[in-house]
Amino acid sequence: MTKIPLAISWSGGKDSSMMLHHLVNDSQYEIVELHTAISSETERVSMHGVSQDLIRAQADSIGLPIHFISIAPDSTNANYEKAxxxxxxxxxxxxxxxxxxxxxxxxxxKAYRDQMLSNNGLTGVYPLWKKKTSDLANYFFDQSFQTLICASKQSLFPESICGKVYSKEMLESFSPEVDPCGENGEFHSYAFDGPIFKKPISIDVNEIKTHTYEHKLASGEEVKTAFEFADLTLTKPVAV
Structure with a gap:
C-alpha cells in the first residue's frame, strides 16, 4: 500500500508529541517533515516562548527535517496567513x-485551520480530536513522555508551575477550571523525552519571566492577563 505523505504542524509541546506518536504508528502515513511558526522578531514560538534552537534540537532527536515559517509582527492574522x-x-x-x-x-x-487548508487544497489529520483530555494526559505519562512547562497563565496556579516537569502530581494539584492538557491555553510545554525521540534533550531553566498582555472583551472592557515564561536553553556540554 502506498503511504500518504504527511507534514506535521509542530509546536514542540506534549500534544504535538502525542499526535506525532499516533501518526508514526499509523501505517497509512509517511511523516515527511515538521514545520513550526516562529516570530521573526523574537525567533521563538509564539505563546510558548521556546527558541528556534530548542525546536531544532527536537527535530534532530526525532530524525525529521524541520521547516521554520517566519511570521512578521502584526496586530492581525494577515502576516501569519500569508506566510x-x-x-x-x-x-x-x-x-x-x-x-x-x-x-x-x-x-x-479547527474550523479556522480547515478553512486555511481547504483554500490550499489540503486536508487536516487530527488523531487526538475529541479524545478526553484526562485520558490523553494519562497516555502521555504511560508512554514515558516527559515535558516541561514553558508558559503558564499566572492567575490559574497558586503555586507557579512554570519551569517544572509536567507530572501526575502536578495534574492532581490543578483546580477544576484547568484543563489537564491546557487545551484552553492555561499552559504550554516543551517535550524533551519520550518514544518519538532517539535521545533525551538536555535543557536548563535559567529564569522565570512574567509578561502581561492587554486585550479588549466584546463588551469593550480592557483586561490584563499575566503569563509566566520559562527561559529555556540547551545544556552546554561540559568542557574536558
Whole structure:
C-alpha cells in the first residue's frame, strides 16, 4: 500500500508529541517533515516562548527535517496567513496534501485551520480530536513522555508551575477550571523525552519571566492577563 505523505504542524509541546506518536504508528502515513511558526522578531514560538534552537534540537532527536515559517509582527492574522499560504503552496508542489495537527477540542480553531487548508487544497489529520483530555494526559505519562512547562497563565496556579516537569502530581494539584492538557491555553510545554525521540534533550531553566498582555472583551472592557515564561536553553556540554 502506498503511504500518504504527511507534514506535521509542530509546536514542540506534549500534544504535538502525542499526535506525532499516533501518526508514526499509523501505517497509512509517511511523516515527511515538521514545520513550526516562529516570530521573526523574537525567533521563538509564539505563546510558548521556546527558541528556534530548542525546536531544532527536537527535530534532530526525532530524525525529521524541520521547516521554520517566519511570521512578521502584526496586530492581525494577515502576516501569519500569508506566510502559511506560501508554505502550503510549497507542500502542494512537493505532492504533500495532508497535515497533522495536535488539536483536541477547540472547534473554532479547527474550523479556522480547515478553512486555511481547504483554500490550499489540503486536508487536516487530527488523531487526538475529541479524545478526553484526562485520558490523553494519562497516555502521555504511560508512554514515558516527559515535558516541561514553558508558559503558564499566572492567575490559574497558586503555586507557579512554570519551569517544572509536567507530572501526575502536578495534574492532581490543578483546580477544576484547568484543563489537564491546557487545551484552553492555561499552559504550554516543551517535550524533551519520550518514544518519538532517539535521545533525551538536555535543557536548563535559567529564569522565570512574567509578561502581561492587554486585550479588549466584546463588551469593550480592557483586561490584563499575566503569563509566566520559562527561559529555556540547551545544556552546554561540559568542557574536558
Amino acid at each position: 502559511l499560504n506560501e508554505y502550503y503552496s510549497n507542500l502542494k508542489a512537493k505532492g504533500i496534501n495532508h497535515i497533522g495537527f495536535g488539536d483536541i477540542f477547540l472547534e473554532d480553531l
